[in-house]
């Protein structure tokens with residue numbers, strides 16, 4: 095399935111070829127990295143026709159593809175409960191098909207003059223992020239500090255040669271670089287605005303990774319184990335979740 099990327103191809107490629115998750119992929123969830131970003135990459139590399147594409151897309155493209163893949167496992171219906179400040183517990187559902195995709199309009203780099211000095215801000219790729227995380231991991235105790243420092247350095251084109259200078263940047267530039275990475279958001283934000291029966295509206299942030307790692311694969315396998323007798327095991331493994339659902343409903 096060819097998917098058009100929300101970055102509009104600003105960092106190189108415009109589309110990727112991705113298959114929907116299949117039963118066999120669910121078995122590999124427990125083996126994913128403990129680092130969230132790496133776990134997303136590992137799961138997507140199972141689905142992408144050419145996993146080398148991953149390094150050539152933006153971080154937001156990757157998050158978009160990841161959201162699509164996890165949504166597919168839940169048949170595009172990610173259910174959640176939330177407790178309103180009035181105390182009522184509400185149920186809701188996040189459906190990717192009802193969300194608009196934000197496509198990025200603009201260039202990969204933005205030049206900005208701040209107090210007579212020109213800074214170049216870069217939109218980051220998954221490949222950039224990998225380098226940032228590897229740098230941060232060199233001292234795990236200071237992971238978050240080093241991650242932020244490397245993120246700013248990558249954004250401003252100072253990684254890895256000018257890390258000392260990054261620490262000496264004026265604070266407004268440092269924060270502008272972090273803020274820039276939020277402002278160039280594209281894809282689908284995993285948030286859902288919903289209204290409680292009391293009238294209060296709330297924004298629910300969907301923890302997409304949890305919807306993958308906390309999926310009850312044992313439950314799914316048991317539920318459909320009977321089907322494996324009706325199909326050969328290989329075709330069972332190759333089935334997508336919607337296929338398994340519809341097969342189970344017919345039989």
Ligand SMILES: [Zn+2]
Nearest residue numbers: 178180290292
């Ligand atoms: Zn309420």
